[in-house]
Amino acid sequence: MLRHSLLLLFDELKKQVRKGLLTGQIGDVFSQIYAESLQLLSSADREELISRVFGKRYIAFCGVARGSRAINADLFEPDVTLWTQLLSEMQTGEIVSFNSDQINRVLYSLAISFCASVDLIKEGDQQTPGTFFQYFVAFIVAWRLGVEPTTSIQILSIDQEDTRLPTDFIFNPGPKQRKFHVPIKTSSRERSIMLWAHQKLIDGVYGVERFMGTPVMLAETKLDKASREVIEICLPEQWRMYQLYIARLKRIYYLDIPAAYARLNAEFPPLEVRPFGDFLFEWKDLTPG
Amino acid sequence: MLRHSLLLLFDELKKQVRKGLLTGQIGDVFSQIYAESLQLLSSADREELISRVFGKRYIAFCGVARGSRAINADLFEPDVTLWTQLLSEMQTGEIVSFNSDQINRVLYSLAISFCASVDLIKEGDQQTPGTFFQYFVAFIVAWRLGVEPTTSIQILSIDQEDTRLPTDFIFNPGPKQRKFHVPIKTSSRERSIMLWAHQKLIDGVYGVERFMGTPVMLAETKLDKASREVIEICLPEQWRMYQLYIARLKRIYYLDIPAAYARLNAEFPPLEVRPFGDFLFEWKDLTPG
Numbered sequence: 001m002l003r004h005s006l007l008l009l010f011d012e013l014k015k016q017v018r019k020g021l022l023t024g025q026i027g028d029v030f031s032q033i034y035a036e037s038l039q040l041l042s043s044a045d046r047e048e049l050i051s052r053v054f055g056k057r058y059i060a061f062c063g064v065a066r067g068s069r070a071i072n073a074d075l076f077e078p079d080v081t082l083w084t085q086l087l088s089e090m091q092t093g094e095i096v097s098f099n100s101d102q103i104n105r106v107l108y109s110l111a112i113s114f115c116a117s118v119d120l121i122k123e124g125d126q127q128t129p130g131t132f133f134q135y136f137v138a139f140i141v142a143w144r145l146g147v148e149p150t151t152s153i154q155i156l157s158i159d160q161e162d163t164r165l166p167t168d169f170i171f172n173p174g175p176k177q178r179k180f181h182v183p184i185k186t187s188s189r190e191r192s193i194m195l196w197a198h199q200k201l202i203d204g205v206y207g208v209e210r211f212m213g214t215p216v217m218l219a220e221t222k223l224d225k226a227s228r229e230v231i232e233i234c235l236p237e238q239w240r241m242y243q244l245y246i247a248r249l250k251r252i253y254y255l256d257i258p259a260a261y262a263r264l265n266a267e268f269p270p271l272e273v274r275p276f277g278d279f280l281f282e283w284k285d286l287t288p289g
Numbered sequence: 290m291l292r293h294s295l296l297l298l299f300d301e302l303k304k305q306v307r308k309g310l311l312t313g314q315i316g317d318v319f320s321q322i323y324a325e326s327l328q329l330l331s332s333a334d335r336e337e338l339i340s341r342v343f344g345k346r347y348i349a350f351c352g353v354a355r356g357s358r359a360i361n362a363d364l365f366e367p368d369v370t371l372w373t374q375l376l377s378e379m380q381t382g383e384i385v386s387f388n389s390d391q392i393n394r395v396l397y398s399l400a401i402s403f404c405a406s407v408d409l410i411k412e413g414d415q416q417t418p419g420t421f422f423q424y425f426v427a428f429i430v431a432w433r434l435g436v437e438p439t440t441s442i443q444i445l446s447i448d449q450e451d452t453r454l455p456t457d458f459i460f461n462p463g464p465k466q467r468k469f470h471v472p473i474k475t476s477s478r479e480r481s482i483m484l485w486a487h488q489k490l491i492d493g494v495y496g497v498e499r500f501m502g503t504p505v506m507l508a509e510t511k512l513d514k515a516s517r518e519v520i521e522i523c524l525p526e527q528w529r530m531y532q533l534y535i536a537r538l539k540r541i542y543y544l545d546i547p548a549a550y551a552r553l554n555a556e557f558p559p560l561e562v563r564p565f566g567d568f569l570f571e572w573k574d575l576t577p578g
Contacts, residue, residue: 201535241444
């Protein structure tokens, strides 16, 4: 079977990522991927889903063979020019004409367009959307912090073994600069405790919050394929326990914040779950503790 | 499609488990499942696999539609009477005619027979073998400790919310008795950090090693379907980091111990990875720290 043109673009993206997120034409590859995804979705039927999440509306795209994941209709603004404008401002060094909410919409629309397209192309492929989302968010964070991420940390070699420990994305802009530990996932689901466990490990090796933990997630929606109902799978009480007993995450960012997690911001002690767009403006204000 | 007779027995097992592991006829259901599994495997072709693990030999069973996972040929003694004898000794209160190694073989042979059978019946079903293995090991541990497990712990309700936190199996034989936290998995793979994270959480709520962590796993083999080669996926250096920086697990038990993890016992500080059979004899000697 011929590899779908969208997946060929994804191959090209992987090739570019290997050269580095801050060099080359990665932004343009994202533009091409976005355009190709929207073209693919435009040939599919748009379906209104039944939302079981208060205040949120969802749609999906239905292809010939299968349907897409749920898309938050209020965040979805399929428009490549918004992305290219954002990208062009990033390239001049500063985002001036988008606020946090607008950035969130642009990034959500691009990311979910690709994920939904892959849903239509391949049955049950979670890995391609997952990897794409990692590259996409890492690209934005790398731009903001001005440094390439690594995915391992060095462990003090007390016993000669020169050990590197694989991690999620680590951004270290240099001595005495803010350092970030940024797991990037399309959803956390039943594995969310791993976010805190990795933070605990990095805290242990480098000191508590030497790397501030700021995971970025896409959404926590679940679409019941038979009933066409959308729910959000959230475990706020468990998250609070992880935050109290395992490690402290400084922020948890989402492109589509689940309602149950958004409420954690309002409780004491707060567990700050924010739109990812906020990171681009508040990153310099974040401090450990 | 009619549900396979082995899966009907599995349904019966689930029904019995709901009544409790220490009551009813669960042991007999395991005997039936074992016999049915061996009958199913006897109708499949037996294949010698290419072992890339030093000192271990593996086989697989090949059905009409698909093949089974790898089976450690040196541990595999398909003989229901060995199990029924072990079961009968358990019912009289003490195991007298099996040592740890022999128990391990009996338990391994029963567990892997069911898992391999499910591999032949259903494509890509990891959940049925996983749940079965949890019930099977929990049944043995519940017998040994004389107490039913729970799968949640109560959190001190400082803010009125009466929170229970879902956990892996927890065995609490009563006040001032040894308590155990026993995650049970067919393999740990890339999620192994969750074993330590849950221990850290329970340590936080109840005090360090108030519940001793003794996870039980089946194996870490991976069969390459094309090349027919078997490897063991192990991350011993990462495990050591988890043990140093996240929490202390008292033991990690396997029915088929991966070679790379067995070596951790010989190093300092030891991370004690043992055959599960050992638990039945050493459980009263285990102490925190």
